[in-house]
Amino acid sequence: MKSDGDKVRKYLQYGLTGIAMVMGLSACGDNNDLSLSQNSIVYCSEGSPESFNPQTITSGTTIDATTNQLYDRLISFNPNDNSIAPGIAKSWHVTRDGKMITFYLRKDVHFHQTEYFTPTRTLNADDVIFSFNRILDTEHFYYPVSGGQYPFFQSVEFDQVVEQIEKINDYTIRFKLNHSDSSFLSNLATDFAVILSKEYAQKLALENHKRNIDIYPIGTGPYKLKEYHAGSLIRFYPHDKYWQGQVAIKQLIFDITPSNTGRLTKLLTNECDVIAYPIAHKKIGERSDLILEAETSFNIGYLGFNTQKPPFDNVLVRKAVAHAINKQAILDAVYFGQADIAKSIIPKASWAYDDSISDQEYSIPWAKSLLVQAGYKNGFTMDIWAMPVQRAYNPNALTMAKLIQVDLQKIGITANIVSYEWATFLRRVAQGEHQSVLLGWSADHPDPDNFFTPLLSCSSTITGSNRAFWCNQKFDELIQAALATNNINQRKKYYAKALAIVAEEVPLFPIAHSKRYQARNNRVKGKILNSFGGINFSKVSKK
Amino acid sequence: MARDKIYQEEEFPSPLLQLWHNFRQNPVVMIGFGCFIFLVVLAIFSPLLTPYSPIESHLDSLLLPPAWSDDGNISFLLGTDNLGRDILSRIMSGASLTFGISFIVVIISMFIGVVIGSISALTKGIKSSFLNHFLDVILSIPSLLLAIIIVAILGPGLENTLWAIVMVLIPQFVHITRNAVTEEFAKDYVLASKLDGAGSMRLLIYSIFPNIIEKIISQATLAQSAAILDIAALGFLGLGAPIPLPEWGAMLKNGIDLFYIAPWTVYMPGLAILFAVVATNLVGEGMRHALKLRKES
């Protein structure tokens, strides 16, 4: 027994020495530690990207993680006045009939060099043509990769617009259009129209790993992908040959934190430098080292009815529900008064906004009588699908769903709230499994068409961004007509008529137009939020 | 500790009465017992007692702090949540969900567990050995995981939570009944009635049950505190009570997003759970202590 005791004492000694060594060593390394965090930015994002190629998706989470970080576009929006600014194309020329557009490319644009690809040449016309032909040409060797879905381009009927893309020389290309389209340049400037590397694509095709083009991205943007763990993190390294000059930090990390409170906690404990969609604005305001930012963004939060499924195939039922919901209460409880009531899908800041459209008045007796007319005297049971993540247009869909649940109870409708993990949720909603869904839309560019076509046109019922699955021939004709002309007054008239149809048919119930919020530690400098599309880390630095 | 009994004819109180007698001695335990009774009353009568409906929204008073705070309002004693629902009313109605259901859960699983346990105590050989191992396997699965899996089979919802936790608790009751019955069977008084010609059923009901019932009840209090925590945990994970119901765990989950601006939405349901579990544990503790005293005397 005595020897045992000695042994124990000996182990204890070893253990204590070990601990002391660890403490001592870690104490002297503090300087290095500081430099590591000084050169890195941790951004707490709200979800995992579905893909690393924005051509194939529509979700804002994916755009945030990809477009401005990994890629460049031919043209982009000037963040100050939302005019169109040069990107990879240093200049462009549009013929008078609007059917031929020539782009002149930069010559010094390098692609990423990573562990999985080393480029041998700089960007040229082949890469641009490859990137667009992948979307346009159904026979293209990359078209079916990753499912052959290009939802944004399909919803604006890009293939109907573009007749052909010509290579004039290595640094000049020309788009030939079938007809003039007033939103064409805006569409090219959106976050979806990124330029990929043809050389990389050919290499992958040889290795028979075509799918990797959307999983291990190669672009020309300010950062390159280092590693990605779904549900956990994305690590970016700077692109040292970025044509606008290398960024000021050594590492950009997306810390994927779906929980709202989790993100706020990490901001408060300095585990994150910047967080997406902060809650509890008051709490952030109390801390002098934190900054809350807001950017007006073109968006709409709505309750969409699945018009293909009973009972919402009946317009009376849709109207009854619309009249039963107390919008003002939602604005107070969910947006904390930081949003505008939405009367239609178009926000006030857009030139297509029509003041004459009136709101669905909150009136329980009216709603009840509509329900009786529709033949649902005793009400019914329905599902409300509430999106699980926070977006600018809807900071808390679950709370919103609960409020609507209470409202609907008053007219005898029992609502069940359904929710899934974000990627699953989007997939199921796109398949039309829902009865009604709380969702929203953020515009990708300032043209109002970006609200009409993706949200409510017949073509987008197929691509899945029209979650109401509502298809109205007259409405479609109006928005087509609006696109065919460049005369703003003419377009305004068409859009006003289209909005009137929507107000009459109620395929969705507009709720609010909101700002997009972001919070950061004041050590992080540089603009990150834009009015349109995703966030941009190319200008950030850390003090 | 031999003690001479002078009056052999003295009538002995039943084991349960003796237990109660010892139980009463400890004041702390009696406070716990009082709280327990209070919760039972609350669980039954909460619809009559709450100041407001638990799902009614007061949209003009969102996120009010409790009444003792400077911005509080006396008509909402414990404040309101982000939908303007009165937290006091929700906590009170929650008693019949979280606490009330745990009570029902324990009674159902106790009944089933005792029946299976006694039957298995009377069987021997391979069947009994298999059952024993099977129980060990079930007991080695974390109770919450098992409940979650049963919920995954049945689908989320309050009623399914109830059945899931019943199934989780049954093995514990089977285990304890089986051991207690086997132990009693070996005792002389059972042998005596056996020699009198009593059948196993008769033995079980008249000789053994009165002597093991307190063990089972003591297990029941343990099971109930576990059941409260499991119901609340399932609610917290969003797998239990559906959304508008004021189940305490679900309330806590709802409060998380408000933690930094309205911390009382997290404190209150947490305290309610703690209160219910401590009350239950105190009763259980007192029971076990009393049992020990009775054995020692």
Add this chain to the structure above:
Amino acid sequence: MLLFSLRRLNLLLFTILLLTLLSFSLSYLFPGDPLINITGRVLATPEQLEVLRQQYAFDQSVIEQYWSYLVHIANGDLGVSMSSHIAISTEVLSVMPATIELTITALIIAMFFGVPIGFIAAIKHKKTTDNIILAVAMLGYSIPVFWLGLLAILVFSIQLGWLPSAGQISLLYEIKYVTGIQLFDIMLSDSEYKWQAFQDASSHIILPACVIALAPATIFVRIARTAMMEVLESSYIRAANSKGLTFKQIIYRHAIRNASVKVVRHIGLQFANLVTIAMVTEMIFNWPGIGRWLIESIYQRDYTAIQGGLLILSSFIFIVHIITDFIYAALNPIARDTHYGS
């Protein structure tokens, strides 16, 4: 000892067999097609499904299906996740080590504090110290763990700023995956920031491990207290006492060792409880372990993942159970002869 080992291994085998039976039957109990539940191939074409049907013997009797399921498990094939389409075995391997690291740390913390406090309570039996310890212990195992976790983050991460609130390590550090147990991997890595990473990872594990440890620690207090009281009443202590040894000598030389042996016996049983608590705690602290992975699989109705996770997690608990049995037997020769279950 040989007989003892054989008996335990036999038991382990039997248990794992029963667990596979349970997880196999789950594929029938879960909603949907059992074949898809067991393989997780939601995207399979009808032709691929036909191939799978044959591979898993789903065209034959249930017994043969079970057998082919066992063969698949033996080959390390637990199907693919219904949501991420990655092999379950790969996913489990990437999350299981984090849970092992967390639970073992919590177990050590629970014992390190719980057992000595229990001994003190026993030595001071029926005094104020004893009563206070018992009261605190009761409070400790009554606190709902998710609530405790939130309060701990509020106090230690936000108000005091001592410890980080989420994750296994600050994402700034790039640590290569070797064993999956972060602290070991850091030691094995050749990063220039090795020691800061180690310090950072240790500070990340403290808070969740302590939150998990609280309830088991209070149970260890009670177990240790009972064990020590039994030892103190035993005849050899009375003998030592009558030999004239001081109370201190008796406690340090004899009582602690013998009471500790008795405590070891209960570790296995407490471990299932500890893992339950860890599952919820992983959710709160965003710990990338199997508990969080399982709960998220439930949210996504990923039945294949639930089946696989149940099997692996329960087997892990049972293995820990058996290991503590062995340790107990090694420390206490009498235990080797007792039959299982008695």
